Amino acid sequence: xxxxxxxxxxxxxxxxxxxxxxxxxxxxxxxxxxxxxxxxxxxxxxxxxxxxxxxxxxxxxxxxxxxxxxxxxxxxxxxxxxxxxxxxxxxxxxxxxxxxxxxxxxxxxxxxxxxxxxxxxxxxxxxxxxxxxxxxxxxxxxxxxxxxxxxxxxxxxxxxxx
Numbered sequence: 472x473x474x475x476x477x478x479x480x481x482x483x484x485x486x487x488x489x490x491x492x493x494x495x496x497x498x499x500x501x502x503x504x505x506x507x508x509x510x511x512x513x514x515x516x517x518x519x520x521x522x523x524x525x526x527x528x529x530x531x532x533x534x535x536x537x538x539x540x541x542x543x544x545x546x547x548x549x550x551x552x553x554x555x556x557x558x559x560x561x562x563x564x565x566x567x568x569x570x571x572x573x574x575x576x577x578x579x580x581x582x583x584x585x586x587x588x589x590x591x592x593x594x595x596x597x598x599x600x601x602x603x604x605x606x607x608x609x610x611x612x613x614x615x616x617x618x619x620x621x622x623x624x625x626x627x628x629x630x631x632x633x
Contacts, residue, residue: 472525472527474523474526474536474568474569474572476521476522476524477523477524482515484532485514485524486507489510489514490505490507491558493505493510496618497591497619514535516538521576522536522538523535523569525569527560533560533565534565534566536553536555536572538550538576538577540582549582549583549586550576550586552570552573552585566597567600571604573585577633584631585606585631587606587628589615589616589626589628590627591616591618591624591627592616592624592626593621598629601629605631608627608629609628609630613625
Protein backbone atom coordinates (compact mmCIF):
# COMPACT_ATOMS: atom_id res chain seq x y z
CA UNK A 472 0.00 0.00 0.00
CA UNK A 473 1.13 3.53 -0.74
CA UNK A 474 -0.22 6.82 0.56
CA UNK A 475 -0.12 9.66 -1.93
CA UNK A 476 -1.60 13.10 -2.51
CA UNK A 477 -5.21 12.94 -3.65
CA UNK A 478 -6.06 14.42 -7.01
CA UNK A 479 -9.45 15.59 -8.32
CA UNK A 480 -9.52 12.44 -10.45
CA UNK A 481 -9.53 10.30 -7.27
CA UNK A 482 -12.92 11.54 -6.06
CA UNK A 483 -14.98 9.02 -8.10
CA UNK A 484 -13.09 6.20 -6.34
CA UNK A 485 -13.40 7.80 -2.88
CA UNK A 486 -17.08 8.75 -3.19
CA UNK A 487 -18.60 5.22 -2.97
CA UNK A 488 -17.06 4.41 0.42
CA UNK A 489 -17.31 8.03 1.60
CA UNK A 490 -21.05 7.92 0.85
CA UNK A 491 -21.47 4.53 2.57
CA UNK A 492 -19.69 5.72 5.73
CA UNK A 493 -21.53 9.04 5.88
CA UNK A 494 -24.96 7.50 5.15
CA UNK A 495 -24.45 4.96 7.97
CA UNK A 496 -24.42 7.90 10.38
CA UNK A 497 -22.17 6.17 12.91
CA UNK A 498 -18.88 8.09 12.79
CA UNK A 499 -19.13 11.48 11.06
CA UNK A 500 -21.42 14.40 11.91
CA UNK A 501 -22.14 14.99 8.23
CA UNK A 502 -25.59 15.14 6.61
CA UNK A 503 -26.62 11.53 5.95
CA UNK A 504 -27.81 12.42 2.45
CA UNK A 505 -24.73 14.49 1.59
CA UNK A 506 -24.44 14.90 -2.19
CA UNK A 507 -21.18 14.11 -3.94
CA UNK A 508 -20.28 17.72 -4.72
CA UNK A 509 -20.63 18.80 -1.07
CA UNK A 510 -18.68 15.75 0.04
CA UNK A 511 -15.90 16.63 -2.36
CA UNK A 512 -15.88 20.24 -1.11
CA UNK A 513 -15.68 19.20 2.54
CA UNK A 514 -13.17 16.35 2.09
CA UNK A 515 -10.80 17.33 -0.72
CA UNK A 516 -8.96 20.17 0.99
CA UNK A 517 -6.97 22.80 -0.86
CA UNK A 518 -3.37 23.71 0.01
CA UNK A 519 -1.93 24.41 2.47
CA UNK A 520 -4.23 21.71 3.86
CA UNK A 521 -3.93 18.21 2.38
CA UNK A 522 -5.94 15.21 1.35
CA UNK A 523 -4.30 11.86 0.67
CA UNK A 524 -5.45 8.46 -0.51
CA UNK A 525 -4.24 4.98 0.43
CA UNK A 526 -3.79 2.81 -2.66
CA UNK A 527 -3.45 -0.99 -2.47
CA UNK A 528 -1.13 -3.14 -4.56
CA UNK A 529 -3.82 -3.47 -7.24
CA UNK A 530 -4.13 0.31 -7.62
CA UNK A 531 -7.47 0.56 -5.76
CA UNK A 532 -8.11 3.46 -3.41
CA UNK A 533 -8.93 1.82 -0.07
CA UNK A 534 -8.74 4.77 2.31
CA UNK A 535 -8.31 8.50 2.59
CA UNK A 536 -7.37 11.18 5.08
CA UNK A 537 -7.44 14.92 5.17
CA UNK A 538 -5.36 17.14 7.39
CA UNK A 539 -5.41 20.79 8.29
CA UNK A 540 -4.78 23.31 11.02
CA UNK A 541 -7.33 22.86 13.77
CA UNK A 542 -8.04 26.59 14.11
CA UNK A 543 -6.80 29.77 12.44
CA UNK A 544 -4.82 32.55 14.07
CA UNK A 545 -3.54 31.82 17.55
CA UNK A 546 -4.72 28.21 17.26
CA UNK A 547 -2.93 27.48 14.00
CA UNK A 548 -0.09 25.59 15.72
CA UNK A 549 -2.36 22.57 16.32
CA UNK A 550 -3.17 20.18 13.47
CA UNK A 551 -6.27 18.08 12.93
CA UNK A 552 -7.17 15.22 10.60
CA UNK A 553 -10.01 12.93 9.55
CA UNK A 554 -9.90 9.40 8.17
CA UNK A 555 -12.03 7.02 6.15
CA UNK A 556 -11.23 3.42 5.23
CA UNK A 557 -13.37 1.52 2.75
CA UNK A 558 -15.45 -0.90 4.86
CA UNK A 559 -14.30 -3.92 2.80
CA UNK A 560 -10.71 -3.12 3.85
CA UNK A 561 -11.13 -2.67 7.61
CA UNK A 562 -8.64 -4.51 9.79
CA UNK A 563 -5.75 -4.36 7.33
CA UNK A 564 -3.73 -1.56 8.99
CA UNK A 565 -4.88 1.13 6.56
CA UNK A 566 -6.30 3.38 9.28
CA UNK A 567 -3.12 3.11 11.34
CA UNK A 568 -0.98 3.93 8.30
CA UNK A 569 -3.13 6.98 7.53
CA UNK A 570 -2.94 8.27 11.12
CA UNK A 571 0.83 7.77 11.18
CA UNK A 572 1.09 9.58 7.85
CA UNK A 573 -0.84 12.58 9.17
CA UNK A 574 1.25 12.68 12.35
CA UNK A 575 4.43 12.73 10.23
CA UNK A 576 2.96 15.51 8.07
CA UNK A 577 2.05 17.54 11.16
CA UNK A 578 5.56 17.19 12.63
CA UNK A 579 7.25 18.10 9.32
CA UNK A 580 4.90 21.08 8.97
CA UNK A 581 5.88 22.47 12.35
CA UNK A 582 2.68 21.82 14.30
CA UNK A 583 3.07 21.40 18.05
CA UNK A 584 0.17 18.99 18.54
CA UNK A 585 -2.72 17.22 16.85
CA UNK A 586 -6.30 17.42 18.07
CA UNK A 587 -9.42 15.56 17.02
CA UNK A 588 -12.51 17.59 17.86
CA UNK A 589 -15.26 15.02 17.45
CA UNK A 590 -14.44 11.32 17.89
CA UNK A 591 -17.70 9.43 18.43
CA UNK A 592 -17.34 7.84 21.88
CA UNK A 593 -18.69 4.45 20.83
CA UNK A 594 -16.41 4.27 17.78
CA UNK A 595 -14.27 1.92 19.88
CA UNK A 596 -11.93 0.87 17.06
CA UNK A 597 -10.96 4.48 16.29
CA UNK A 598 -10.61 5.44 19.96
CA UNK A 599 -8.39 2.41 20.61
CA UNK A 600 -6.28 3.14 17.51
CA UNK A 601 -5.78 6.79 18.43
CA UNK A 602 -4.89 5.91 22.02
CA UNK A 603 -2.36 3.33 20.80
CA UNK A 604 -0.69 6.15 18.85
CA UNK A 605 -0.43 8.43 21.88
CA UNK A 606 -3.70 10.39 21.80
CA UNK A 607 -5.51 11.09 25.03
CA UNK A 608 -9.17 11.83 25.61
CA UNK A 609 -9.04 15.33 27.09
CA UNK A 610 -12.79 15.78 27.31
CA UNK A 611 -16.12 14.37 26.21
CA UNK A 612 -19.15 16.38 25.19
CA UNK A 613 -22.07 14.31 26.52
CA UNK A 614 -24.79 13.30 24.06
CA UNK A 615 -23.31 15.49 21.31
CA UNK A 616 -23.76 12.84 18.58
CA UNK A 617 -26.98 11.08 17.60
CA UNK A 618 -25.96 7.53 16.75
CA UNK A 619 -28.51 5.63 14.63
CA UNK A 620 -28.43 2.56 16.91
CA UNK A 621 -27.15 3.71 20.29
CA UNK A 622 -28.96 7.04 20.47
CA UNK A 623 -27.24 10.07 21.94
CA UNK A 624 -23.58 9.36 22.68
CA UNK A 625 -20.62 11.52 23.58
CA UNK A 626 -18.04 13.10 21.31
CA UNK A 627 -14.45 12.86 22.55
CA UNK A 628 -11.89 15.58 22.06
CA UNK A 629 -8.58 13.77 21.65
CA UNK A 630 -5.13 15.33 21.79
CA UNK A 631 -1.51 14.38 21.22
CA UNK A 632 1.56 16.56 21.64
CA UNK A 633 4.05 16.17 18.78
